[in-house]
Amino acid sequence: MSHAEITVLGYALLGLIQQRPASGYDLRKIFTETPMGGYSDSPGAIYPALRRLEAMQLVTSRIEAGTGMRRRKVLHLTPTGLDALKEWLTRPIRQHEIANHLPELMLRFSFLDSAAGTAATLQFLRSYEAELKNYLPVLKNIYTEMAAKMPLSGRLALENGILGYEAQLQWAANAIKQYASKEKLP
Amino acid sequence: MSHAEITVLGYALLGLIQQRPASGYDLRKIFTETPMGGYSDSPGAIYPALRRLEAMQLVTSRIEAGTGMRRRKVLHLTPTGLDALKEWLTRPIRQHEIANHLPELMLRFSFLDSAAGTAATLQFLRSYEAELKNYLPVLKNIYTEMAAKMPLSGRLALENGILGYEAQLQWAANAIKQYASKEKLP
DNA sequence: TCACCCATGTAAAGTGTTACATGATTAG
DNA sequence: CTAATCATGTAACACTTTACATGGGTGA
Numbered sequence A, B: 001m002s003h004a005e006i007t008v009l010g011y012a013l014l015g016l017i018q019q020r021p022a023s024g025y026d027l028r029k030i031f032t033e034t035p036m037g038g039y040s041d042s043p044g045a046i047y048p049a050l051r052r053l054e055a056m057q058l059v060t061s062r063i064e065a066g067t068g069m070r071r072r073k074v075l076h077l078t079p080t081g082l083d084a085l086k087e088w089l090t091r092p093i094r095q096h097e098i099a100n101h102l103p104e105l106m107l108r109f110s111f112l113d114s115a116a117g118t119a120a121t122l123q124f125l126r127s128y129e130a131e132l133k134n135y136l137p138v139l140k141n142i143y144t145e146m147a148a149k150m151p152l153s154g155r156l157a158l159e160n161g162i163l164g165y166e167a168q169l170q171w172a173a174n175a176i177k178q179y180a181s182k183e184k185l186p
Numbered sequence C: 001t002c003a004c005c006c007a008t009g010t011a012a013a014g015t016g017t018t019a020c021a022t023g024a025t026t027a028g
Numbered sequence D: 001c002t003a004a005t006c007a008t009g010t011a012a013c014a015c016t017t018t019a020c021a022t023g024g025g026t027g028a
Helices: A008-019 A024-033 A035-039 A043-055 A079-089 A095-100 A102-149 A152-184 B008-019 B024-033 B035-039 B043-055 B079-089 B095-100 B102-149 B152-184
Strands: A059-064 A072-077 B059-064 B072-077
Touching (some): A008 A024, A008 A072, A024 A043, A024 A072, A035 A102, A043 A059, A043 A072, A072 A079, A095 A102, A152 B102, B008 B079, B024 B043, B024 B072, B043 B059, B043 B072, B079 B102, B102 B152
8 A cells, every 4th residue: 555645635625525516617616706715726636636535435436417417526524534534633733734734724723623523623723822822932932033134024924924823823712611511511 | 947846844944055055964953953953954945955056056155165074065145046045035925825834924023124125025924914814804704614514622622723823923013113112213 | 690608627837735855064 | 872853855645626528418
């Protein structure tokens, strides 16, 4: 088994299919019509990605031939697929992802609740908050070291990043509150 | 001339070289040690990208052989390179970029001041602010339409996006203030 | 019948990732 | 002299992008 690697696009597709079975066309529409568009909306990426998932037996396809309907290949998640999705969702958060792959973390979070449950979601949020608190001082250090050498727009761009992470921190605190109260009321 | 396309990584390199001539190694260090890491820190991306820029005559390389120094290929921006950089920096901002490529916009902004001047930077900021104001209602619409169908974590992820754009808006207003006052004092 | 949307897919081309290769120079 | 760092690069591989291809169904 050489490459059992799943791309971010692959995980995004798994997550959407977990929420409800869907065709390639459905999935593509979600990408074009929602803020998930960052994860490729081109058929040349989606259809091959779906066939890879099928080859790995993470999804199965059933052709829906309802009368008066065009042929649709509807994809369903397999138990193995759900396992792979959960593994990704619950993977520990590293600082590198905080620094360079925030959107992917948010994508993971958006699927966590329905695929892995409240407890896993809370754990993610606490870990997310903790890593943000680790990373912010690092960023601020870089700022104080580099600000002098940079033009105003460069400094402002760095400040933009810092403000963004501070906003994440506030968001996380609020999200934790909501999930903590959800956990008590099953 | 078939493909005169420059990748984001290519523009990032042009922007850095514009600030000061640098070797591939220098540039790579900047990517690994600063929040610019999103734009690839691997030699297998950077060195080929630099050779492409050289082939397009956007940069020239001079081998620095100072005594006691390892051989360094230092890259300098050409006038054509500066033109290409400016074209990218001053390109009109589209909603698609606001929605899916914010980090690239911030990268552009960070170079604007030193490569295109105060006036161009102000213009960018005003356009950025305007497009944010256009996009936020779109996002909020999506939210009200989709929130009901989504689990809590999905809703929170969407809210995260909205809060992020609102933070951008505030940042932009502040940045405009700073540049507006800079414009008056030449 | 003609145009348009639904729905799935392929082909070529280029780029990035990962891992490896190479050699010079400085520090201990 | 050995290890670590500086510095540049290449090779294999898989992926995404862009553009095109195909065909069934629907509305005017």
